[in-house]
Amino acid sequence: MTARTAAGWVESGGYDAGRVCLGLADEPLDRPEALVRFLRVSGVVPAGTRLRGLDRRWLGPFRELRDCVAELVAAHLEGRPARPAALELLNALAAASAPPAPRAVRTRSGLLVRTLSGEPDCRALLATVARDAVDLLTDPAARALLRRCEGPGCRRCYLDTSRGGRRRWCSSEACGNRARVARHRAAHPRPGRRQPETRPPDLRQNETRLDTRHDTRLDTRHDTRLDTRQNEIRQSEIRQD
Known part of the structure; x- marks a missing residue:
């Protein structure tokens, strides 16, 4: 050609x-x-x-x-x-x-x-x-x-x-x-367009597990304080009797 x-x-x-x-x-x-x-x-x-x-x-x-x-x-x-x-x-x-x-x-x-x-x-x-x-x-x-x-x-x-x-x-x-x-x-994404998650998947999973353990510890401390308060109320009622 x-x-x-x-x-x-x-x-x-x-x-x-x-x-x-x-x-x-x-x-x-x-x-x-x-x-x-x-x-x-x-x-x-x-x-x-x-x-x-x-x-x-x-x-x-x-x-x-x-x-x-x-x-x-x-x-x-x-x-x-x-x-x-x-x-x-x-x-x-x-x-x-x-x-x-x-x-x-x-x-x-x-x-x-x-x-x-x-x-x-x-x-x-x-x-x-x-x-x-x-x-x-x-x-x-x-x-x-x-x-x-x-x-x-x-x-x-x-x-x-x-x-x-x-x-x-x-x-x-x-x-x-x-x-x-x-x-x-790819270099100039439009404003307002949601960008894909850039953190590694294992990091996101670790953060999720950490958040779950944190919430569990909070729930345990809350239950312990509630039981203690209930015991104090019972003791007070006994003394009054």
Whole structure:
């Protein structure tokens, strides 16, 4: 994914995954329009490419490729062997014919833009994304940059090309912003909001036991004084008799 297409992907609601295959792994692919959007904005095909044959029949194969890439990347990050079927599928899809050759075409304004010499079919576009995944997973330098977002519940993966390798979130505007909001709320609680008990549970239990013993001692002293007073009253009545 080039810098241009990565920027366009972020602006259109995606995130900068750093590679086309990683961006696909985050796609729901629930309707043909979603697949068209991914193919164009991620740069798999030029923005103006016609995809007249794309319909719901394309969604199944692209979902299979999406899940295949997700499994292979997760296996690498988790340090476990990937399912053999995932690798077999990736290689089979990558072996298909590539899309029509790219061409440089001059626009009316004189700028050169990229187009394709023909309309690509489903197998050719699957091969393009699958080959990107093969290149990623077989490149030690690229594999070393693979990260998973640290946001709670987020499964997005990306290449960390930040200075010092300090990127933690798939998107600063999404998971990163939620993390900052959570830290701010923890550091600056709202006035009047009841704060959770911060003392250790064993300390609270000890205080409860101490209070109970204290109350017991008070009750015992009170009963002793009451018995003494009653005895004094009886003795006084005897003397009077």
